[in-house]
Amino acid sequence: MIVPLAHVLVLAAVLFGLGLVCTLVWRSNVIMLLIGIEIMLNAAMLVFVGGSNHWGVADGQVFALIIMAMTSAEVSLALALVVYLHRRKNTVNVDEFRELKD
Amino acid sequence: METYLFYILAVVTVIGTILAITEKHPVHAIVYLVTSFFSLATIFYLLAAPLVAMFEVIIYAGAVMVLFMFVIMMLDLGRSDEARRPELKQWILPIILAGIILTSIGTIATGYAAAPHASGSLTIRDFAETLFRKYGVAVELVSMQLLFAVVGALYLGRKAKS
Numbered sequence: 001m002i003v004p005l006a007h008v009l010v011l012a013a014v015l016f017g018l019g020l021v022c023t024l025v026w027r028s029n030v031i032m033l034l035i036g037i038e039i040m041l042n043a044a045m046l047v048f049v050g051g052s053n054h055w056g057v058a059d060g061q062v063f064a065l066i067i068m069a070m071t072s073a074e075v076s077l078a079l080a081l082v083v084y085l086h087r088r089k090n091t092v093n094v095d096e097f098r099e100l101k102d
Numbered sequence: 103m104e105t106y107l108f109y110i111l112a113v114v115t116v117i118g119t120i121l122a123i124t125e126k127h128p129v130h131a132i133v134y135l136v137t138s139f140f141s142l143a144t145i146f147y148l149l150a151a152p153l154v155a156m157f158e159v160i161i162y163a164g165a166v167m168v169l170f171m172f173v174i175m176m177l178d179l180g181r182s183d184e185a186r187r188p189e190l191k192q193w194i195l196p197i198i199l200a201g202i203i204l205t206s207i208g209t210i211a212t213g214y215a216a217a218p219h220a221s222g223s224l225t226i227r228d229f230a231e232t233l234f235r236k237y238g239v240a241v242e243l244v245s246m247q248l249l250f251a252v253v254g255a256l257y258l259g260r261k262a263k264s
Contacts, residue, residue, distance in 0.1 A: 002104045002148060006211040011112045011145075013207035015119060017200035022123035024196035025188050031128050031174060035135060038166065039119055042142060045154070053149040058224055058232040062240075064146075064154045065233070068161050069244045073251035075166050079173045080258040086177050 008050035015043035030085075030092045034078055041071050108148055114141040126187040129180045132167050139163045150224050 022036030045064045052060025082092065089096055118138030125131040139162050146155040174180050233241065 003108050006214060007108075007112075008149070009211040009214075010208055011115070013204050013211070014116055017204045018116070018119045018123055020203070021193070021196045021200050024199070025123075025192055027192075028186070028188060029128065029179070031170065031179065032123070032131065035131065035170070036123065038135070038162075039123075042139070042162070045158075046142065046145070049146050049149050049151045049154055052151065052224070056224060058229045059236070061151050061154050061224070061229050062233045062237050064151070065157065066237075066240055066244055068154075068157055069248065072161060072166060073248050075169060076251050076255045077258070079169060080255040082173060083177065084258045092177070092179060 005050060005054045008046065008054075012043045012046040012050070015046065016040050019043060027094045030082055030094050033094065034075065034082075038071065038075070041067060104148055108145060111141045111145050111148075114138070115145065124187065126185045127180070127182055128174050128185070129171065132170055132174075136163045136167050139167070151229075153226055153229055 016039075019036045019039030019042075022039060023033055024036075026032035026036065045067050048060040048064045048067070050060075052058060052064075085097060086092055115138050118134050118141065122131045122134035122138060125134060139158060143155040143158040143163070146152075146158055
């Protein structure tokens, strides 16, 4: 272990906080909102890999790989939804997508 | 040496992410994010996960970010005259929330007495045995999940018949 586990956890927490800020702030662009989700998933992967290195078992790396596969599936579906909504409403502003409410 | 490298790469990752989320132009934000992902991949390599580092570069920086870029260009969202970032008062509350989460995790992590970790380094052979012996069912489930994602994306992306 090259660094203490606490430092890896703090770095992952900083990345997660930045992703959370990005998701909460960017309501005017759904692409930036999805980027915030990507940053948060990367922070989760960093925690898994750091724990796997700390305890010397490979399970954490396997879960990082599964998170990556889940992310690629999620991104392809989410971007297909973005294309669909842009075709209907001609905008990517999240505040405009409220047909269910009206 | 590797310890210093970890801290330098951590700083690069955090700065790249900050620049990405404050950039008003989506294409520039994605380029900053690719920088951040490259340094994160090197951190994964330093944490004895070379395979995860390779997949981070290939899948995240390669495929996912190019998919984002492709959608931005297809929908023509990359115009610099239309791009604007949210005003300052929208940033305050999320930053306060993230700060609360950050301080609580930092307090817990620094006060955490690390359990003695197992000796011996992880090899790719350990990784492969864990993946295909212990979690073989998960691999099958992930492959089905990817297939469903492809079907859903095709359904959403098709042209309306009318």
